[in-house]
Amino acid sequence: MGIKITKKCIGCGVCVDVCPYSAIMIIEGMAVVEGHCTLCGACAEACLEQAIIIDRPAVKPVAEQDKDQWRGVWVFVETHGTDTSPVSYELLGEGRKLADRLKTDLSAIVLGDGSYKTDDLFARGADKVYSAAHPYLADLDTEICSLALLECINRYKPEIVLAGATSFGRTVMPKVAATLETGLTADCTGLDIDKEKGLLLQTRPTFGGNLMATIVCPDRRPQMATVRPHVFKQPEINGSSQGEKIDVQLAGNLTSRISLLDRVVELVAGEKLEDADIIVAGGRGLGSTEGFEHVKELARLLKGAVGASRAVVDEGWVPYSHQVGQTGKTVCPKLYIACGISGAIQHLAGMQTSDRIVAINRDPDAPIFDVADYGIVGDVKEVLPLLISSLKKEFGQA
């Protein structure tokens, strides 16, 4: 068990360069692995000589599971009253492709008080909808939802369970996975099916998006993943779709040790960074809270959300809920306009996967231009008013 360097090693040092943990040295022309290696496999992947072998012991399945008993792809739909979280639709679109590749069914699993209309889920690609309705499920309590999802999984045995990587999904899914003693891959940005074994290939960014890892869960079921919102496109609505609805009667004890006393909405609609198609973000280059008003105006004009660098959040120009970056939110909108943001690596980590990036900055050498599709070198305080009036003309508002 562990990592082995074979005699094929030529001491080229490629592995030393790629090791994210600085755990390899070249000693007398051979790679030597230090004790703090995490067996992440970056070196084995990079080694041109195929001299690095990572031995994997067989993981003992929890029980002698007949894998064929576990069939179908499930999307755990996140509802808010009668609304559906956009990421759930995105997952139905992606789940459809996975189910087709596996020649199996795509099911949506819905927990709630029964007020949610499930017809829409068929139109988005689901073959089946499992609906567990109970008054206690109305509040989206994470403990009760974990118990309910666990019961449904144990009863119907899906081979794959996907959920949005939201504050809800990232709390419920680990509780369920730990109880099932199965694998859970966090915050995936790519999903596929391995052709040979039919395993779910789960690709996710690590190190703030600078390294991608593809992860499998070969021996235990279900294979579980949370998926980052806004990565996949929402499927087209197919109006004629129909499917099978299964009303699940929950038998288990639905109690929570956590009492929800209140839920306070701070952001008005359209301000939510994670759901925005367009984000206009401001940095220190704007000079002041007054300068930041241009960012807000442009965001309003584009019907987008307002983002900010850590520097201006620390200055108190906008609340933390707007912070984009490694210690803030990770976003990937269709358009990200970085205004007066130099692009520290921690900021880039939170936005570099955006579809299109526009950078406006005075310093032509600012790192933000390295990730930008379009750049304007100039004083953001001068450029933004021009951009706003130009767009107003474009929209016929001038």
Added chain:
Amino acid sequence: MDIIVCIKQVPGSTDIKIDPATNTLIRDSADAVINPFDAHAVEAGVALKEQYGGSVKVLSMGPPQASEAIKQAISVGVDEGFLISDKEFAGADTLATSYTLSAAVRKMASYDLIICGKQTLDGDTGQVGPEMANHLGIPCTTFIRKIVEVKDGFMKAERLIEEGYEIVEFPLPAVISVVKELNEPRMPSIRGLMAAKKAEVPVWTAQDIEADKERIGLSGSPTWVVKTFTPVREKNNVIFEGEPEKQVSDLVARLRDEGIV
């Protein structure tokens, strides 16, 4: 109130860069730091001890040099720290890591609260806290941005969600994961630095924490990394030229042509 804070030593965030020529990961130095979110967890633990009395301990799993991170925590007011370190732990995914931490927690004396950062900078999963709570059979709330009060064995706190926040109340012992909005980590005091210098950090192996060998390290990890790669991003990288007016109109034209606005 007796508190355990779980911390992880991570590569300093600025260490991670892509060499544009070779498209590989390069490092400026081998600096390692306390995971930034865990620094807020440590601060929360120390502040709670100051308010309610009791003790605050840190627990970390990692290579022997992670004892440095534990000493950093002691320098800002943590009473003592424990490192769980063993070659057997290598290759642990979140399930095996959370199991290992829970085994170490069981070995520690009684506790009222376990605090974790919301996620680490290197792994970014945020799963270890909730999974550990499950192994220990205690409640877990995530993304805590404010601790309102601790009273009669219950904690009241605010939990960050996408739209705003929730106010929740739960019995202790419990696991919480915290976001950076919670507090501002303090700087070490002279006395703290002295205490850190003197501190001995006990190192526990898999045997010491009586961990089931089949549930730790690679054997206890249902997920495997099958491939790692550096992301390739196709960028237009167009820098407009000319007067600001012209640059702006060129930009608007491009965005219009692409159907973005």
